[in-house]
Amino acid sequence: MNTPENKQSEKVNRRDAIKTLFTLAAAYTATGCKRDADALRSFFQTNFREMSPEQLASTVERWERRYEKRFDREVKVSTTPPQEDVLFGYALDVSRCIGCRRCVYACVEENNQSRDPQIHWIQVLEMDKAKGIDLMHADAYYDAEEVPQEDKFYFPVQCQQCENPPCVKSCPVGATWKEPDGIVVIDYDWCVGCRCCVTACPYGARHFNWTKPSLPVNQLNPDTEYLGNRPRPQGVVEKCTFCLQRARKGRYPACVEVCPVGARKFGNLLDPKGEIRYILENHRIYILKEELNTQPKFFYYFSI
Ligand code: SF4
Numbered sequence: 001m002n003t004p005e006n007k008q009s010e011k012v013n014r015r016d017a018i019k020t021l022f023t024l025a026a027a028y029t030a031t032g033c034k035r036d037a038d039a040l041r042s043f044f045q046t047n048f049r050e051m052s053p054e055q056l057a058s059t060v061e062r063w064e065r066r067y068e069k070r071f072d073r074e075v076k077v078s079t080t081p082p083q084e085d086v087l088f089g090y091a092l093d094v095s096r097c098i099g100c101r102r103c104v105y106a107c108v109e110e111n112n113q114s115r116d117p118q119i120h121w122i123q124v125l126e127m128d129k130a131k132g133i134d135l136m137h138a139d140a141y142y143d144a145e146e147v148p149q150e151d152k153f154y155f156p157v158q159c160q161q162c163e164n165p166p167c168v169k170s171c172p173v174g175a176t177w178k179e180p181d182g183i184v185v186i187d188y189d190w191c192v193g194c195r196c197c198v199t200a201c202p203y204g205a206r207h208f209n210w211t212k213p214s215l216p217v218n219q220l221n222p223d224t225e226y227l228g229n230r231p232r233p234q235g236v237v238e239k240c241t242f243c244l245q246r247a248r249k250g251r252y253p254a255c256v257e258v259c260p261v262g263a264r265k266f267g268n269l270l271d272p273k274g275e276i277r278y279i280l281e282n283h284r285i286y287i288l289k290e291e292l293n294t295q296p297k298f299f300y301y302f303s304i
């Protein structure tokens with residue numbers, strides 16, 4: 001359909017296409033005659049959602065080859081589809097969180113986040129008990145010798161996997177979208193790095209790779225998903241995906257598994273007998289910035 005959005009995305013794609021053609025032509029001239037077949041194939045690659053199974057298989061194979069070359073070890077890139085009748089949801093028990101940040105670092109390891117500069121998809125905010133939930137004056141960089149501090153409480157934040165995600169609407173090239181299981185994903189090969197989504201997200205959940213992400217070989221998680229934790233290049237945006245490489249295979253996200261006090265709960269919102277539904281039905285639930293109608297699938301509650 002020739003909507004204004006499509007026209008806009010065509011414009012951006014054409015501009016990028018011309019830029020890439022010039023780059024490839026320059027490289028071709030500089031190297032005499034050495035043709036980089038992978039670079040050419042990448043150039044003609046379409047958006048993940050438009051690829052045929054054959055195109056997808058050859059794209060995945062190309063990425064596995066590239067990663068193997070870069071890290072000198074085997075890297076698996078999967079494209080696990082969403083399951084039917086699954087809508088993922090997350091619940092966080094604020095009264096249990098002790099602010100240890102184990103979730104932050106488990107997420108970094110699992111999802112191949114850059115170590116230098118550091119990128120953290122999860123942030124734990126420290127707040128004064130006396131003031132209650134006060135995002136404006138929360139401290140994301142607290143450095144206490146011991147946690148939890150008597151007069152503080154801790155409030156982890158990450159992508160809220162909105163049902164009505166403003167980040168998706170803001171992307172001019174359709175590089176980010178909501179999957180049928182509710183996870184908002186990014187095609188890193190399609191992202192043009194304009195950062196519209198970073199600005200549109202009211203939760204500060206999106207992170208831009210200003211420099212080449214640094215990921216030491218011995219810290220690489222080689223079990224990756226195309227739309228999830230595969231290593232990202234410089235100049236693209238990334239964020240939490242509820243560990244879709246795990247969730248779609250029936251495992252808990254790394255942050256849920258590592259939390260020493262069981263503050264993190266995860267499951268299928270469509271399962272009436274599931275833990276998440278139990279929490280939603282039996283606790284008073286808070287969602288962040290409800291007035292924006294983003295409809296997060298990330299819920300906060302107090303069990304104690
Ligand atoms: S929290 Fe931000 S990045 Fe995540 S889905 Fe909502 S708007 Fe998008």
Ligand code: SF4
Binds near residue numbers: 098154156264
């Ligand atoms: S691991 Fe659990 S207790 Fe520690 S900061 Fe994260 S949510 Fe809180």
